[in-house]
Amino acid sequence: MPPQLGKILVLLGLSLVLLGAFLWLGGGRLLGWFGHLPGDIRVERPGFRFYAPIVSMLLVSLLLSALLWLWRRWGG
Incomplete structure (x- = not known):
């Protein structure tokens, strides 16, 4: 290691x-806005709740990809 x-x-x-x-x-x-973006799916019914933060996770993925790209280019 x-x-x-x-x-x-x-x-x-x-x-x-x-x-x-x-x-x-x-x-x-x-x-507070994170997780409530347009494209995040939320279904709430009595006895049932479904939440899929699709756009929020795409935003996180894009941010992490950009940070790793910068790190590789300048730091690593």
């Missing part, structure tokens, strides 16, 4: 903790 993997996992864990703390302490209000 490469020694860089441990550093990457620690940084990823710290990032998740910081993101969780941000959302828990009220930062989620800034992202």
Whole structure:
């Protein structure tokens, strides 16, 4: 196992903790639009709820792809 993997996992864990703390302490209000975009499917009926955040996940995929592309181009 490469020694860089441990550093990457620690940084990823710290990032998740910081993101969780941000959302828990009220930062989620800034992202209230996320998950309610046009194209996100929501069906609610008595005793049944279905939610498919299609456009929101496409947006996340696009953002992560752009970040990884930038990282590969300039950092890695």
